[in-house]
Amino acid sequence: MSRFLAVTLCVLGMLAGGAAGAEERFITLASTTSTEQSGLFRHVLPLFTAKTGIAVHVVALGTGQALRTAANGDADLVLVHDRPAEDKFVAEGFGIDRRDVMYNDFILVGPAADPAKTQGATDAAQAFQRIAGTGALFVSRGDNSGTHAMETRLWRSAGEDPAGTRAPWYLSAGQGMGPTLTMAAARDAYTLADRGTWLSFRDRGALRLELEGDPRLFNPYGVILVNPVRHPHVKADMARAFANWLVSPEGQSAIGAFRVEGQQLFTPNAKTN
Amino acid sequence: MSRRGCASLRGANKRHGAMTTLTDSLSLAARLIGGLDADLLAIVLLSLRVSLTAVAIATVIGLPLGALLGLTRFPGRMVVVVLFNTLMGLPPVVVGLGLYLVISRAGPLGWLGLLYSPTAMIAAQTVLVTPIVIALTRQIVESLWEEYDEQLRSFGVGPAGLIATLLWEGRVSLITAILAGFARANAEVGAVMIVGGNIDHYTRVMTTTIALEVSKGDLPLALALGIVLLSIALLINAGVSVAAMRSQNR
Numbered sequence: 211m212s213r214f215l216a217v218t219l220c221v222l223g224m225l226a227g228g229a230a231g232a233e234e235r236f237i238t239l240a241s242t243t244s245t246e247q248s249g250l251f252r253h254v255l256p257l258f259t260a261k262t263g264i265a266v267h268v269v270a271l272g273t274g275q276a277l278r279t280a281a282n283g284d285a286d287l288v289l290v291h292d293r294p295a296e297d298k299f300v301a302e303g304f305g306i307d308r309r310d311v312m313y314n315d316f317i318l319v320g321p322a323a324d325p326a327k328t329q330g331a332t333d334a335a336q337a338f339q340r341i342a343g344t345g346a347l348f349v350s351r352g353d354n355s356g357t358h359a360m361e362t363r364l365w366r367s368a369g370e371d372p373a374g375t376r377a378p379w380y381l382s383a384g385q386g387m388g389p390t391l392t393m394a395a396a397r398d399a400y401t402l403a404d405r406g407t408w409l410s411f412r413d414r415g416a417l418r419l420e421l422e423g424d425p426r427l428f429n430p431y432g433v434i435l436v437n438p439v440r441h442p443h444v445k446a447d448m449a450r451a452f453a454n455w456l457v458s459p460e461g462q463s464a465i466g467a468f469r470v471e472g473q474q475l476f477t478p479n480a481k482t483n
Numbered sequence: 484m485s486r487r488g489c490a491s492l493r494g495a496n497k498r499h500g501a502m503t504t505l506t507d508s509l510s511l512a513a514r515l516i517g518g519l520d521a522d523l524l525a526i527v528l529l530s531l532r533v534s535l536t537a538v539a540i541a542t543v544i545g546l547p548l549g550a551l552l553g554l555t556r557f558p559g560r561m562v563v564v565v566l567f568n569t570l571m572g573l574p575p576v577v578v579g580l581g582l583y584l585v586i587s588r589a590g591p592l593g594w595l596g597l598l599y600s601p602t603a604m605i606a607a608q609t610v611l612v613t614p615i616v617i618a619l620t621r622q623i624v625e626s627l628w629e630e631y632d633e634q635l636r637s638f639g640v641g642p643a644g645l646i647a648t649l650l651w652e653g654r655v656s657l658i659t660a661i662l663a664g665f666a667r668a669n670a671e672v673g674a675v676m677i678v679g680g681n682i683d684h685y686t687r688v689m690t691t692t693i694a695l696e697v698s699k700g701d702l703p704l705a706l707a708l709g710i711v712l713l714s715i716a717l718l719i720n721a722g723v724s725v726a727a728m729r730s731q732n733r
Contacts, residue, residue, distance in 0.1 A: 236685075238599055247699050252683070269599055269680035283588030284598050388698035413700030441588065443596065 236265040237448045240277075240285035242356060243386040245431070246270030248406035248475050253468040258455050264448050272355030272386070280304060280434075283441035286449035289456075291404075291431045292356035305434035311456050312465050312476040313430040316360055317408060318421040319391070320346075320400035328400065334424040338368035345379045347399035348372070351390050352382030360429065361402045367426065391417065404429055406475040430479070433457070456480070508706035515711055522684075523708075527715060530688040533601055533675065534668040537608035541616045542661055544609075549620025550646045554628060564621060570614035575607075579677030582607050586678065599680040604688070607674035612664035619660035623653045658727045662720055669716055689715075 245251065246268055255266045271279060273290040280288045281304040289311065290296060299305045318328060318337055326346040331337035341348050350373065351358040365372060372380035381399065383390045387407040394401040395415030403411075408419070433453045438446040455461045457480035465478045515523055552563060584590050586597045586606075597603045627649045635645060650657065672690035679686035681695060689712045696705035 238680075238682075243698070247695075265685075267599060267680070267682040267685055269682060283593070386698050388700050392700055411700045413702055443588065443594075 235263055235448065236267050237286040237445050237452060238267045238269060238284070239287055239289060239452070240269050240271060240279045241289040242273050242276060242291060243270045243388070244291070244355075244357065244404045244407045245289065247386070247388055248410045249470065250406070250465070250468050250476060254461065254464040257464050258452060258461070261455070261460075262448075262451060264451065266452060272351075272353045273359070274354035274356075277304075280436050283436065283444065285436060286444045286446070287433060287435045287453055289431060289433050290356060291429055292359045293430065293432070295356075295359065296432050296434060300434060303440055304437055306437045307450075307453070308432050308434045309453065309457050310479050310481060311431050311433050312462075312478045312480075313428060314405045314476050315422065315429050316357065316402055316427040317405050317419050318400060319394065319403050319408060319417050320420045321398040322416045322418050323398070324420060326400065328420040331421060334364050334421060334426050335368040337421045338364050338370060341379075341400055342368065342370040342372060342377070345377075347379050347381060347397050349381045349383050349390055349394045349397065349399045349401040351387065351402075352384045353386070355386075356429075357387060357402060357404055360427075364402065364426065387411075406470075409473055409475055410470045431476070504703050504706065507703040508710065511703055511707035512710035512714075515707055516714065523711070525684065526687055526689060526692055527711070529601065529686075530669065530690070530712075531715070533604045533688060534608060534665060536605045537612055537668050538661060538665045540605070540609045541612035541664055545613050545616025545664075546620050546650060546657065547646070549617040550624045550650055552617065553621040553624035554642075554645065554649070564618075567614050567618040567621065571618050573611055573614065574673065575611060575671040575675075576673035576677070578607055578610050579674035582610065582674070583677050598678060599682060599686060601679070601686055603678040604675040604686060607678050608668040608671065611671060611674060612668050615664045615667055616660060619663065620650075620657060623656045623660065624649045627653050655727050655731050658723060662723060665719070666716065669712070 241251075247270070251266075251268050255268070259265050269276075269279065269285065273292040273295060276285070276288050276290050277295055277299050279285050281299065281302075288299075288305070296305075296308055300308050318334065320326070320328060326337075326340040326344040328337040328340055331340055350361055352373075362373070373382065381393070381397070383393050385393075387403060388411060390401055391403060391407070391411050392413055393399070395413065395417045398416070400420070405422075433456055435446065435449050435453055436444045438444050456465075462478035462480055465476050466474065468475055552560070552567070582603065583598065586592050586595065586603055588594075588596075588598070597606070624646075628645075631649070631652070635648065640648060670690065672694050675681075675686070675688055676691050676694065679688070679691065681687050681691040687695075689708060693705050693708045693712070696702075696708065
């Protein structure tokens with residue numbers, strides 16, 4: 211027994227020793243599940259870390275939660291995609307210096323049978339009207355994310371309010387993009403997805419792309435620094451270095467070079483200074 | 484799981500159906516274990532470091548407190564006993580959320596800057612495991628005491644000696660209690676996800692990796708990682724059980 215205890219203590223000592231000496235220079239980036247799950251960060255962050263020695267800790271949340279986390283001071287900067295919410299975040303004094311980084315687009319995906327005939331729709335509003343008209347199942351993220359905010363705006367432009375009227379064909383998943391796609395595949399339902407997650411998603415089942423290309427489906431991402439006046443503990447200098455790198459020619463070309471199965475997922479669009 | 488590390492493993496899941504997922508996962512798990520992928524190894528070591536540290540702290544706190552609770556009689560004791568029995572079933576998500584509110588920069592301990600760190604994950608799992616160790620130790624020590632009460636009295640053993648003797652006599656059962664605590668820590672995902680943030684190469688452990696792969700729709704890889712997790716738990720339990728049996732027979 212005493213030998214057993216000695217071995218246990220040794221193992222624990224080794225494990226605790228491993229805790230020390232972890233990287234010291236890091237910043238925390240609150241971002242979205244869509245960017246994290248697409249694999250973009252795995253592609254671009256090592257380049258920045260190699261250049262500056264600054265590690266970037268990505269916490270992937272819905273846009274709403276990412277902004278709330280940053281407002282609490284639990285992140286140094288955010289990279290999100292919901293322009294109205296971003297502008298509000300800056301206007302309330304939580305964030306400073308919002309800049310465009312990149313965009314991709316939202317797409318409508320649904321069952322191959324396409325019961326609502328969305329493929330023939332002229333634009334997203336008409337496609338959404340057809341879904342509501344036929345009562346075909348639709349899975350909503352329902353998680354206050356950027357994608358959810360976009361979906362809500364599209365329903366409004368279609369003159370429908372399935373969440374408010376508790377339409378029986380409208381399923382609110384309350385989950386990230388991946389689980390929402392899984393649910394849509396399982397229930398033969400339509401859903402709004404960002405193209406990045408769709409392209410990197412592994413378990414599509416019978417889902418297919420129904421509608422794309424409507425200018426309303428444009429999905430821009432912005433980077434915002436957490437206001438150091440509001441939260442003096444944030445690592446403002448390192449966070450700014452990362453934001454500057456993202457919009458620099460080097461960061462922009464890294465984003466443009468990221469591909470999944472041969473397809474570019476994000477288009478860099480930072481304004482050149 | 485890294486794209487680099489698992490590049491060779493992807494593409495195995497193009498086909499569909501539950502049975503192919505299961506067989507794919509089994510062979511994937513075998514390749515993951517056999518291939519000793521560096522990223523996977525780091526994730527496994529972090530999982531063990533977090534869970535074992537939490538269990539060690541919970542044991543140091545829980546054994547004496549549980550023994551004390553088993554050997555003392557005071558008004559309201561039953562309330563405390565029932566309370567700890569209930570706390571054994573604390574939902575990890577609730578623990579994670581509670582701790583989040585405390586250690587967020589907006590919370591009372593925000594100045595420590597612990598959120599999204601392995602330390603925060605250890606703290607969360609300690610909160611989960613400690614009631615298990617306390618409640619089970621209380622039960623074990625109490626029944627041992629009923630058995631040996633007169634014997635120990637006749638030897639004139641003092642209170643500290645009494646606790647030490649009963650903990651030693653109950654060591655095999657107590658190890659099972661501690662293993663139950665480890666199982667709880669090792670298997671939970673809700674608490675470490677919230678306070679750790681599932682940060683790649685920093686706070687990403689086995690269970691949060693599995694959750695991430697599920698949300699990416701890579702079900703075979705997720706299941707394969709689950710099999711790896713279970714294998715590690717099996718190894719640890721087997722090792723501890725053998726050690727405990729040897730100590731009992733000595």
